[in-house]
Structure formats: structure tokens, C-alpha cells
Amino acid sequence: MSLDNSEVKRIAHLARLVIDEQDISIYAHNLSNILDLVEQMSSVPTDDVAPMAHPLDTLQRLREDKVTETNQRDHFQLVAPQVENGLYLVPRVIE
Amino acid sequence: MYQKSIADQAKGLRAKEFSSEELTREYLDRIKRFDPQLNSYITVVADFAMAQARIADERIAKGDAGPMTGIPLAQKDIFCTNGVRTSCGSKMLDNFIAPYDATVVERFNQAGAVMLGKTNMDEFAMGSSNETSFYGPVKNPWDTKTVPGGSSGGSAASVAARLAAGATGTDTGGSIRQPAALCGITGIKPTYGRVSRYGMIAFASSLDQAGIMTQTAEDSAMMLNVMAGFDERDSTSLDKPVPDYTANLNNDFKGLKIGLPKEYFAEGLDSGVASVVEAAINEYKKLGAEIVDISLPNSSLSVPAYYVVAPAECSSNLSRFDGVRFGYRCEDPKDLEDLYTRSRGEGFGPEVKRRIMVGAYALSAGYYDAYYLKAQKIRRLISDDFKQALNQVDVIMAPTTPTVAFNIGEKVDDPITMYLSDINTIAVNLAGLPGMSIPAGFSQNLPVGLQIIGNYFDESRLLNVAHQYQQVTDWHTQIPKGFE
Structure with a gap:
């Protein structure tokens, strides 16, 4: 499995990551090696095997749909990069 | 005081031989003196620790203390600590002051334990050498040219150098057991779901599990008593009764069946590591265990x-x-x-x-x-291998790592070689089983770990099996030269 630079750029975009231009081919090389390692799985027949999502095959625990948390917006926003009037600020999206 | 195990420190505190303030001060002094060589802590919270120690001493004086009250511990910097930077070893969280405590931290606070600081780790727990940390590599106290393992490398190095009585860790693919092995300490990764993941920064949620790094198995049992148990704030936490993990430590295990998977003793295993592990298995035979050859074919x-x-x-x-x-x-x-x-x-x-x-x-x-x-289907095959094996035997033993600690810089540019250093620990996470590593001796003057794998929720048995070995060996009491 060999990824070229354009595929690496596509994956970086999917993952919302900027990768420096000069590093792209290093990533292509390393990611290709990782996919080669992973490729070993394909030789194993698994048609009749049920996928395992949870080590104990337990289902997601459900709870009653009621409010259990208290509002701590101000407390949690203390660690935010930029807030105003309780809102998170980001660059303008709509002109 | 720092040479003592947690169990002995707890006795000393209870008998008023020393106070938690004195004990905490000793560790803080040691951190100041020795940690510049190791870089095992990202953040040290001296004032906070001394305040907790004073409260612990009051609780002890009032007779309101538990076994962990007043014991100075380190928290891996993956656990959120209210008001204290929680970086996860990343530039991404270098400025992150956690606004709440992880359940694990909250439980240690309730138990009256003292937090000395937050330990260094591979960035977001992704690494096997502690070299991916934004805060620089941690050094192995047994030889500072070598890595301590990862991702809980700071926790491992701090316990090995006696800069904390015990530490928390997390294990997604071996991140407790591998560094425990490379640093010559005891580490346990409990069954998936046994310890709450709430407030533990997530890496791979179907594999992540919090655990413990200490000198002795008895100390691990004491810490697990605090950490284990259901938490409704973690949707994968399992609602199962928690035994007293110290209760069975002294059980006689005559007739214990130990399985040795041939795949873990194959090509790639360093001969020095192999002979140390062999000697440990022989010690178990002397203690009355029966050895069974098994196979885990999909390893x-x-x-x-x-x-x-x-x-x-x-x-x-x-x-x-x-x-x-x-x-x-x-x-x-x-x-x-x-x-x-x-x-x-x-x-x-x-x-x-x-x-x-x-x-x-x-x-x-x-x-x-x-x-x-x-991959999820392969995961089932791997898990089924363990199920079959654990029908035949009580525990499985193998080397925790195929080699002793490697040099800093040796594998950092080659991800695949680095990934393969976890080859003996990863399967246990895929299956969700509990696993331990205990110090079993030295090869090339560096520690070797013996891995013990058990059935789901069988942590008590693992701790018993480890504790009995530690009654007849002294590998776990050894302190690296220069850190006495």
C-alpha cells in the first residue's frame, strides 16, 4: 500500500490538519508503512466472525432522559481561547 | 521513608513514626534533587501537596483515616485535576487548567492521598518511549541514556527512582505494563471497564483503561481498592461488585496452572530477557504452580x-x-x-x-x-484465543517486552519498529483482559518484566500471584544507583 502526496493532503484535509509542505512526503512514507503493517489482516478469512466492538460485548448503558448536570458555562469558559457574553468567538463565518 | 512500600508507609503513619507532612516533604525534596536528571514530572504542586498532607495528618490524628490517607502519589498528566494544568503531554493542552477532577483523582482525594504532581507521558498517550511528549523525553533511572517506556513513562520513572510512593497510569496498548517492565516496577492494567474513564483524556475508548504503578503488588492492591468501581459518569464503566483486593494476597496458590504461550517465546525475544523470564517461571514451579504449554495462534x-x-x-x-x-x-x-x-x-x-x-x-x-x-473481526479472533487458553489455565505468563529498555533516539524515526516494542502487551487490550508486569530480574543491568495475564475481573488472583513471588524475591525492592 503506497500513498502519494496528493492522498496525504486529502487525508490531512479530512482530519482538519495542516501539514507543512516539506513534511508531506515523510508522512506519505510513514503512513504507507503503517498501512502495509495493517495489510497483514487481509490474508485472514473472517467471513463468519462477528466484529467485536466492546471487550465484554456489553451494550451501551442507557439512562433516563432528564437533566442531571448543573449549568457551569462561566466556569468552563475560563479555559476558552476567546469568549464574549458567554459565547465562543471564532472568525466571522457569514458576511 | 522513601524506600518503604505504600503498605509500610501506611503502617508508619498510623503508628505516628512519621507524619504525612514529613513524608510529603521528603518526596518533594527528592523530586527537586533528582528529577532534573529524569524529567518524570511535567508539573509539581508542592504547596497543594503540603496542604493535602496537613489535612491527612489531621484525619490520621482524629482516627478518620483510610489505608491510603497521607500517601504521596503522582498522577499521570492524562487525568484531569481541578485547578491544575492537565497537558496530556501536548502543546495542544499546555495552557489547559482542568475545570474538574477525574473520578480517579476525586477518589484519591476522598481517600486522603496526597498528590505530588502530574507525570510526563507520550503526547495523548501515543508512544512507547515517552519521546513524543511536548515536554521532552523522560529518562530511565536505571540508565539515563535509555527510555523508560511509554506512554506512562513519567509515572514509571518517578516510582522507580522513588520520587513518588505510587502513581497512576493508563494502558491502551501496554502503556502501564511496558514502562513498568523497563523501569523495574510493578504495574497493573485492570479489566476494561473496571476503573472509571471519566476525566481521563480519551485516546481509544474501546481499549483505554486506567491502572497503577507501584513498587509492590500489595501497593497496587491498595491503590486499586480506591480506584475500582462503577461510575455512572463513564458509560463504559461496569457495574460489578468490587472485592477487597488485599484480601487474597496471601492465599496459597499450590496447583495454580500457568500457561506459557509459545508465540510469546518465539523469534525476536532477546535471549537475556528469555532467561530471566525462565528463571521466574522456575520460581513459580517451586511455589507449587503447574506449567502448561499453550498457544495463542492469532498473536x-x-x-x-x-x-x-x-x-x-x-x-x-x-x-x-x-x-x-x-x-x-x-x-x-x-x-x-x-x-x-x-x-x-x-x-x-x-x-x-x-x-x-x-x-x-x-x-x-x-x-x-x-x-x-x-480489525474488529480480528479482535474477536484474538479474544477467542485467550478465552480458550483461560479455560485450560488460571493465568498466562510471558515476557512483558521482547527486549530491555532501548536507547533514547533509537526508534523515534521509525514508527513501525516503535510499534513492535508493544508486541507482547497489545493483545491483552484488544481482549479487554487484566494484565500485570512485575520485576523479574535484570539483563544487561536493565530491568526485565514478567507479564501475568488473567481472566476478566480476576485482578485479585493476579495480585495474589504477583505478591507471592515478591515474598520470595527482592527484584521489586531494588533502587537504581544514584537515586538512593
């Missing part, structure tokens, strides 16, 4: 399956770091897309970016079946 598939499951889950979990609500934000973003991509590109280190990208690729349209679904 070689564990690394490939892991490097789909873990990156896929990490790419999903780490999407929360977007430069908006917390963590690093790039300078002067020109639009929202630029804010996301540059904050993430600049905030994450290369190994984290690699894994996010592998995960994003494996989960992208058209590839899901070939990668993630396939």
Missing part, C-alpha cells in the same frame, strides 16, 4: 489490528481539539477552516498527527469494511 495479528482500531478511535476522540472551546489556538486565523486546521496542525506533534491520519483514512468512505470492520 501476530494483534499489532496490525491495534493500528486500525486505536487510530480510528483516536481520530474521532481528538476531533474535539478544534481551537474553539479549550486548548491551543493558532495566531490570527483568517477563517474558521484556517482556525481548525492550523490550531490542530500546530498543536499536535508528529506521532499524534500520524495516528489521526491513519484513523481518518481507515474510517473514510469506502474503506470502513476493509479496515475498521476487519
